Amino acid sequence: MAQNNDGYYEAYWPRAPRQQLMRELAPRLDSLEGKTVAQLWDQLFKGDVVFELLEEGLKARYPGIKFVSWRDFGSTHGGEEREVLAALPQRLKSLGVDAVISGMAC
């Protein structure tokens, strides 16, 4: 009779508990008309071109929309990333920003 050499094991979970609690998203806007939208860019993957196109299209749809250029924030990815991100909430507030478009992940 063949012997079972597969053994018996009680194996523990190899992961660890997540530390992040679930959070609510920010309230959405009723419309983009008359609102100020910030552009955040990691300065990769033609984001400068993408933001130009989005600005053109959104202005055509919402004539009163305003933009704060990615040039006013610095790169959101790179050697100074942590400093730029840490300053963001206050910076967005001081610029009167209502919403944000952030790119590019490619």
Add this chain to the structure above:
Amino acid sequence: MCEAAGFPTSSLTCEGFVRQAAVTSVGIGMPNIPIATVPGHIGTKTAQELRDGIFEVTMDEVVTNLTVMPEAKAVASEPRARDIVVRGGLKAVNRYFVEHEYSDGLPIVPPTREDIEAFLRYTPRSPDESLGTLLPDKRAATIWSIAVNGVMAGCRPEYMPILVAMIEAMCDPVYGVEHSGNTPGADTLIILNGPIIKTLGFNYTQGVLRDGFLPNTSIGRFWRLYLRNVAGFLLHKTDKATYGNTWRVVLAENEDVLQKIGWEPNRVEMGYAAGDNTVTIARYTGGGSLSSVSGSTPEEMLPYLADSLQRFNNWQVTFTTSHGNGTLRPLAVISPIIAETLAKAGWSKADVKRYLFEHARRPAYEFERQLRDWNIRGVWDLEDDVTHARIPKVFFESDDPNRMVPIVWKAEDYMIAVSGDPLRNNAYVFAHNGFLGYPVGRKIDLPKDWDALLAQAV
């Protein structure tokens, strides 16, 4: 961050990153954070194709993301930290671990209580102690989880002090573990120094970067398993390596040769004492071997090494510009006989690094062409970076496009390790991944009863 601060946000993501965004959003506690898609990949589109994609797809999604609250998404419940997740034979356990994405595809050693506790005896720390929180999953890097993954990788219990030091380094924000799934698919190299190399039988001579020695290989595998299971990097989800590699085995320096020639080991470069056991981690996107580095003097040998360093660190010079804030740290592993030849001429490690800084250079037009034209960084050049004092002046000393510029900011940015076949005149050059895996060192703390524990080890 913007959402948490109260600003509705639409993130822009090329098609290939949508799945990664969905998984990462759970780690940041916002599983319903909205994404606007850019069809295909932006790097291969004509101007018209890009315009069409933005106007026909991305624009509407941006408007929706900013004006309509996304539906809440439930997150699946998980086991608790010390739950047994499967009971059964070796095959059943391995099948379960593969099916639940806990394994790298090779058979694992089942992490049982007996084996986990054997690892825990090699550290005075509490099993529940967390060394930090790791992105993208944002899980606690607990001592318990280190032991579990160490068992799985096939490590021996006495490797535990090394594993703890490695994860301490992984948790250091300077290292940047959150970038471990980036598209170039860089892999971590672990450099080991100290008496522990011989105590635990690491390979530090011929074939040092190849699997084949238990400590070198199993500890390298542990690193990747920990990235998978605790940091949360999974292929086709959060690990977006376009190609990637199998894990790198541990590189142990040849300290006998270093002592003989009077060169400081890597641990001293990283700020630790001469007698310390240390690990240094850094991520490298690739590299290659240099065959037959010939000559009997530094002047004859080093041009080959300098030329190879600048060739292998090709697009990686992006980390030398303002984008990377000068974080490029190329590594040269040279064989003992090369190091001995250089030292015999009176050259120190610092002398070699200075030579490399002055000679591992390329024409400025090639440097800029690589990043601006080939890697589509359209808003950047060396002149602009120097003019705004974002990088050293050496990168724009004239407007001659043929001027030779370095690939790092200063000589000390080069790293040199001595290992490999002692009697072969070869070297290996690593291309560094900049701030997406910056070198970080940690001292390995041995338990007080280390010698007694080793004597009892079976």
